[in-house]
Amino acid sequence: MRHSTQLRIGPVGFRVGSDWRAPVALLDDLYRDYPPPQDDIPDFNVRLFAARFWRRWLRPSVQIGGDFVIPDAAPLPLAQGLLAAEMAMNLQMALGQRRYLLLHASAVERDGKALLMTGESGAGKSTLAALLMTRGWRLLGDEFVLLDPAAGMVHGFPRLISLKNEAIGVIEREAKGGRWGPLLEGTPKGAIRHLVPDVRSIAAMEQPATPALVLFPSFGFEGAEREVFPSECFVRLTQASTNYVTLGEAGFDALTGLVRGLPARAIDYPDTKTAIATVERLWGELA
Amino acid sequence: MTRYRAAPAATLRIVLLDVLTLVYHRASGITHVVDSPVPEMIEVLGGVPLTLDETLAALAAVHDLIDPDRNALAARLDELVAAGLVEAV
Amino acid sequence: MADENPQDSAPSAGEPRPSRRALMLGAASASAIVSIKPALAQTAGSVLNCEIPVPDPGRAGSYIDANGKVVPPGTKGAFPPAVRPFRGEDVKKAMNGGNLPGTSYDQSRAYTNYIRRLQRGTSGFTCFASLQMPRG
Numbered sequence: 053m054r055h056s057t058q059l060r061i062g063p064v065g066f067r068v069g070s071d072w073r074a075p076v077a078l079l080d081d082l083y084r085d086y087p088p089p090q091d092d093i094p095d096f097n098v099r100l101f102a103a104r105f106w107r108r109w110l111r112p113s114v115q116i117g118g119d120f121v122i123p124d125a126a127p128l129p130l131a132q133g134l135l136a137a138e139m140a141m142n143l144q145m146a147l148g149q150r151r152y153l154l155l156h157a158s159a160v161e162r163d164g165k166a167l168l169m170t171g172e173s174g175a176g177k178s179t180l181a182a183l184l185m186t187r188g189w190r191l192l193g194d195e196f197v198l199l200d201p202a203a204g205m206v207h208g209f210p211r212l213i214s215l216k217n218e219a220i221g222v223i224e225r226e227a228k229g230g231r232w233g234p235l236l237e238g239t240p241k242g243a244i245r246h247l248v249p250d251v252r253s254i255a256a257m258e259q260p261a262t263p264a265l266v267l268f269p270s271f272g273f274e275g276a277e278r279e280v281f282p283s284e285c286f287v288r289l290t291q292a293s294t295n296y297v298t299l300g301e302a303g304f305d306a307l308t309g310l311v312r313g314l315p316a317r318a319i320d321y322p323d324t325k326t327a328i329a330t331v332e333r334l335w336g337e338l339a
Numbered sequence: 340m341t342r343y344r345a346a347p348a349a350t351l352r353i354v355l356l357d358v359l360t361l362v363y364h365r366a367s368g369i370t371h372v373v374d375s376p377v378p379e380m381i382e383v384l385g386g387v388p389l390t391l392d393e394t395l396a397a398l399a400a401v402h403d404l405i406d407p408d409r410n411a412l413a414a415r416l417d418e419l420v421a422a423g424l425v426e427a428v
Numbered sequence: 429m430a431d432e433n434p435q436d437s438a439p440s441a442g443e444p445r446p447s448r449r450a451l452m453l454g455a456a457s458a459s460a461i462v463s464i465k466p467a468l469a470q471t472a473g474s475v476l477n478c479e480i481p482v483p484d485p486g487r488a489g490s491y492i493d494a495n496g497k498v499v500p501p502g503t504k505g506a507f508p509p510a511v512r513p514f515r516g517e518d519v520k521k522a523m524n525g526g527n528l529p530g531t532s533y534d535q536s537r538a539y540t541n542y543i544r545r546l547q548r549g550t551s552g553f554t555c556f557a558s559l560q561m562p563r564g
Contacts, residue, residue, distance in 0.1 A: 126520060126523050126524060127524070240544065281356075281357045281358070282356040282357050283356040283357050283358060283359035283361075283372065286356060286361065286372070287372055287462070287464070290370070290464045296370075296464070297368065297369075297370075297464065300368050301352065301363055301365060301368075304352065304361070304363040304370055308354050308356070308361060311356070312356070369463055369464065370463070370464040371461050371462065371463050371464070372461070372462045372463075372464065373460055373461050373462075374454075374460040374461075375451060375452065375454075375460070376451050376452065376453055376454070376460070377460050377461060379451055398451065401448070402448055402449050402450070402451035403448045403449065403450045403451065404451055404452075404453070405450055405451065405452045406452055406453050406454075407453070408453055408456070410456045411453040411454055411455060411456045412453050413456070414455075414456040414457070414458075415453060415454070415460060418459060418460060418461050419461070422461050422463055424461075
């Protein structure tokens, strides 16, 4: 591994090693305002490597390795090396995180309180989080929310915001002065472009927040909303967690503690303008 | 004659949420989301092992059983045994 | 930690508890228990055995053009539907440069393009997504 870098996202430190310089250079640039791992000791190691030695040069393709791997993961072309690095860090969290209950959700913060948004891929949670960030909310994260079983607070994981396909254009227009990674086309999920969280969100990344509202958004439908009861909220959140089961009783306690008393709504929205208005209204009513 | 008994109380963590109840089974680490009459059945089966008919009678004694159907109760018991929350002895 | 009596935890703590609550056993065919299964373990276990039909059953009979788009049957230059669904394992090999079993080079490329374009809700999407990174 000739090239490497270290960075911290929220409470989690990573060391990334790579057979190629380009992905590491991109990480250094886009994550330049982020701190190093606590005490310079990373929590997870990530490796971007060439499966066969000739793959460093001939149609170079990046295999993902690290402390935690899944077998037979498909490699990515070197042009998508940044995506490989992001996916690899994701994978360490998804498979190896034990300290916090991981929720596959985006989250933003205002006045010390957190708004969580969760749902299937394509539901719009990353896009909504990015939009709210441009409207003065602090970004906690676009992919993972870390729930501390001990105190019930949520901790941010403000990695680069991953925007896909049509959402890229939408956010490019809204995020004035935003710092962007390269446009990556032809990825398994279509076109992807990464947006660096704003300076304020990065600076505040160590501050947890109290969960105050959870939304289950669905994009592409006429505006509608319904209450979601704690039991449904609980089941949906277990489906959105990769480590609920491994955390055992601590996970059970953390999640039951979260859903009791936490207002929850499922919202359908036809466009982002409606979504933002709905979010602001519900926050005012319920948070 | 098959008798049924619930997993020991110390291994069950039961949280009533709203219409549904959550049961964390410490011995297996599995979380079950359950509907009535499961919590009530776990309660009556928390003492001495009971047969199917004794379970039905015990439930009827404490609750107002709207549909005291043996087959339905048998189905519930099978579900509970499959989930590991009740043991057939 | 002692288990909580469900009746004691009822939200309306202020009211006197009714001595006999109505209880339904439910239909014999119904289910009263859902067990939480680890999402990721399911994904990892099923990755190689899941299936992707081309195209999805909702558009059975339609053809697939070279770019992977679903087009009316008989469209010139497009390929007929796959005879049977492809296994995740075969799709993975095809993504890495092989051919889908029983297909020519061009046909395989058309099918794999279709698979890459799969949207949420279309049959086979979950299988394809699980071939990439786990989404948690």
